[in-house]
Amino acid sequence: MSAVLLHEAVGSVHAAIATDVIDFDSHRLFSNFWALTVEGLSYGAIYALVAVGYTLVYGVLRLINFAHSEIFMLGMFGQYAVLWGMGFLPRGNAYDEGIALTVMYIGIAMLGGMLVSGGAAVGLERVAYRPLRKRGAPSLTFLITAIGASFVLQEFVHFVLPLLTDHKFGGLNAQQPIRLVQETTVFTFFGADVTNVDLVIVVAALVLAFAVDRFVNATKFGRGIRAVAQDPVTATLMGVSRERIIMLTFLVGGLLAGAAATLYTLKIPNAVIYSGGFILGIKAFAAAVLGGIGNLRGALLGGLLLGVMELYGQAYFGPQWRDVVAFVVLVLVLLVRPTGILGESLGRARA
Amino acid sequence: MPLLELDNVSVAYGRIEAVRGVSLAVEEGELVTLIGANGAGKTTTMRAISGIRPLSTGTVRFDGQDITRMPAHKRVLAGVVQAPEGRGVFPGMTVMENLEMGAYARTFASKAEHDETVDRVFELFPRLAERKTQVGGTMSGGEQQMLAIGRALMARPKLLLLDEPSMGLAPMVIQQIFRIISEINAQGTTILLVEQNAQQALSRSDRAYILETGEVTTTGPGKDLLADPAVKAAYLGVA
Numbered sequence: 001m002s003a004v005l006l007h008e009a010v011g012s013v014h015a016a017i018a019t020d021v022i023d024f025d026s027h028r029l030f031s032n033f034w035a036l037t038v039e040g041l042s043y044g045a046i047y048a049l050v051a052v053g054y055t056l057v058y059g060v061l062r063l064i065n066f067a068h069s070e071i072f073m074l075g076m077f078g079q080y081a082v083l084w085g086m087g088f089l090p091r092g093n094a095y096d097e098g099i100a101l102t103v104m105y106i107g108i109a110m111l112g113g114m115l116v117s118g119g120a121a122v123g124l125e126r127v128a129y130r131p132l133r134k135r136g137a138p139s140l141t142f143l144i145t146a147i148g149a150s151f152v153l154q155e156f157v158h159f160v161l162p163l164l165t166d167h168k169f170g171g172l173n174a175q176q177p178i179r180l181v182q183e184t185t186v187f188t189f190f191g192a193d194v195t196n197v198d199l200v201i202v203v204a205a206l207v208l209a210f211a212v213d214r215f216v217n218a219t220k221f222g223r224g225i226r227a228v229a230q231d232p233v234t235a236t237l238m239g240v241s242r243e244r245i246i247m248l249t250f251l252v253g254g255l256l257a258g259a260a261a262t263l264y265t266l267k268i269p270n271a272v273i274y275s276g277g278f279i280l281g282i283k284a285f286a287a288a289v290l291g292g293i294g295n296l297r298g299a300l301l302g303g304l305l306l307g308v309m310e311l312y313g314q315a316y317f318g319p320q321w322r323d324v325v326a327f328v329v330l331v332l333v334l335l336v337r338p339t340g341i342l343g344e345s346l347g348r349a350r351a
Numbered sequence: 352m353p354l355l356e357l358d359n360v361s362v363a364y365g366r367i368e369a370v371r372g373v374s375l376a377v378e379e380g381e382l383v384t385l386i387g388a389n390g391a392g393k394t395t396t397m398r399a400i401s402g403i404r405p406l407s408t409g410t411v412r413f414d415g416q417d418i419t420r421m422p423a424h425k426r427v428l429a430g431v432v433q434a435p436e437g438r439g440v441f442p443g444m445t446v447m448e449n450l451e452m453g454a455y456a457r458t459f460a461s462k463a464e465h466d467e468t469v470d471r472v473f474e475l476f477p478r479l480a481e482r483k484t485q486v487g488g489t490m491s492g493g494e495q496q497m498l499a500i501g502r503a504l505m506a507r508p509k510l511l512l513l514d515e516p517s518m519g520l521a522p523m524v525i526q527q528i529f530r531i532i533s534e535i536n537a538q539g540t541t542i543l544l545v546e547q548n549a550q551q552a553l554s555r556s557d558r559a560y561i562l563e564t565g566e567v568t569t570t571g572p573g574k575d576l577l578a579d580p581a582v583k584a585a586y587l588g589v590a
Contacts, residue, residue: 220455227441227452234439237401239427239456239506 023318034192036311042198042267044307045205049260050284051291051299052212053121053253059229059294060242060249062139063129066146069281070153071121071254075261076272077157077169078116079109083178084168090176102180106200106262109180114258121254122247124149130243157274170274177269201263208259209300212252216296225249229294279323283310286330292340301341306330352415354379354541355400355431355510360409362392362399369395371565372409377510377543382536384544384552384573386586387562393545394436396562397514400543401433402426414509427456430509434516436545438499442488446479449487449498453505472501475531493524500531510541517548529555549586553577561586 029036050072057065086105088095097105128149132141161170169175181200185193216222227235228245236242264280265271287306291298306326313325333341353376362370370392377383387393398404400411402423410419413431421429432453441449450472459465473480476497482490487498496516503511513532517525529551536542546552553559556573561582569582576582 220451223444223448223452224455226443227455230441230443231439233403234435234441235452236403236423237427237433237435237439238452238502239424240452241422241424 021318022321023316025316025318029312029315032192032315033312034190036192036315037308038189038192038194038198040308040311041304042201042307043311044287044304045202045209046260046264046267046303047280047284047287047307048300048303049205049208049256049263050281051288051303052209052296053257054285054288055291055293055296055299056216056225056249056253058288059296060225060232060246061129061142063142064146064285064293065250065253066143066281066285067124067128067149067153068121068253068257069277069284070150071117071124071277072257072261072264072281072284073157073274073277074120074153075113075117075254075258076265076276077161077175078258079113079262079265080175080178080272081116081169082109082112083180085112088178088180090178094179094182096182097180103200105180106266110204110259110262112258113262114255117258117261118251118254120153121250121257124153125247125250130246154274154278161274172274174270174273174276177265177272179269181266197266200266204259204263208256212256213296213300215252221245221248283323283326286326290330290333290340292342295340295342298340298342305341353377353412354381354414355543356412357396357400358410358412360396360399360411361407362395362404363407364395368407369565370399373562373565373567374409375560375567375570377541379541380536380539381557382533382542382544382555384546384556384559385562386546386549386552386559388585389547390564391562392565393562394514395565397433397436397512397543397545400512401431424456427506430507431512432503432506432508432510433512433514434496434499434503436514436518438492438495440487440490440495440498440502442486444487445484446487446490446498447483449502450479450505453502455506457506468505468507472504475504475534476501492519493521493528496520496524496528497531500528500535504535504540508540510543511535513542513544515545515547517546517551525551549582550577553582 050068053068053071054065057063057068086108128145129142132145157170158172181197183195183197186196186199187194216225224235224240224245225248227238227240228242232242283306284303287302288299290306291300291302306329309329310322310326314322317325337343355377357373357375360370360373361368373396385393385396395404399406402421406419410417412418413429416429418426418429441452444452450469454468478494479497479501482494487495490498500513500516516528516532520528525548532542532544533555544552544556553573553576558571559573559576560567561569561576569576569579
């Protein structure tokens, strides 16, 4: 009798913990389905742009550039500094400059973020990876260097940048947000609110994704990138400078990360912090693997998919499970398709 | 002055010298063959000429210029173009894209010049013209070899290096490939050919070098070597 009581008590405690920790709320998922989809695509577009950097570098160097998340983080600071430079200061309310001017300011900030990230990516390649290549270092050394570079860049923003900028930028805390846009609903779609920020993010990401796809698949330099990815020795025999292609690849990846950083801060204005690239970078890397690492379109698809799945999972299991869902999705997909959804390398993937 | 001149060239992989003190020359307009058994150092010599492998000693001169230290990708622009061993067709690119890769280092003065170059390749290899949009990786060995040679021609080479174009091909296709090689040479392109198929190669070349364990042992006109009893025994399978 007492054993049964005890058993019931333990059982109900278990149930209590489970429902407390995991919600299993299908109503929340289905009643908000389209809203979650819109929000998920918006995050996914950002993952996708960052994922391209991982996948392109992997294609030509067979290197997971773990410092790419910090390239993204530097882009957030870059666009922030540009906004600051244009006279926008952190304050509680969003600025209201009208659509045309706001788009222009965001465009300029994005350009700044892209330049900072692109420059940092090329610099990283030069300082950290090129010397290793010259010495013919084994691939493990590259990987460790990537992780090391990631810490160096983070700690640079954490400790050094504030000293260089009179404590305006960097340091332990996130930057006070500069809001150019108040997120407002533009239209509704099956009951889902589509905001101006979502629109800007998705449209900008689509334009950039299309541009990078055309660049890689339909230009001479893009052919050079694919040639090096498919067969570096033969590419050299065709007159392709592998070093120049590697630099170009880091540049393209960096530019997209900088653009993604700007879009991300539109969505989350207080994300500008030295450690702010870490989780996002890992998710973008997961997105690249999900789509098939080395595959450009795979990275784009993987990013969107991860963004959406993570939002569905968050609704169903509860917000604290969001990151878990992202990585569980990755593990499940890799169990079924070890080479990712689109598989194949950048090299073999034909449009 | 020879178009290509190797002087006392040695190439080492770690401590093992794959090529030891090789000297050879190719005159403008010639078709010269390098024959030798597996592991004799033929491909290594080709890689050294293209700049893929660094030399441990010796010099490479091309077109009156010392190119020993010139980076590999710049040699293409200088006029040394190789269709590598195993063909090196980019598997994920179409025939057309592969051909464009051949012209990567080159800038065409006009669209017409570009089209002319492509047309010339298609004249030599009508098969490629039929398969412009086929992906390289899905082609047969013979077609890939045609593509590799055609792609090299896109660069308008002064010296065309062909590394074992007959490897792994059916006898009929080998015949066809060799005929085209002779034709390319007859049209004025200097060729250095590496082959194991000594019969075909020697009968078509002006001169030949025989490479054994990294050293040149015999040299002379192709037809003479074809008749040489020692060469016959070693490379033509006739006692």
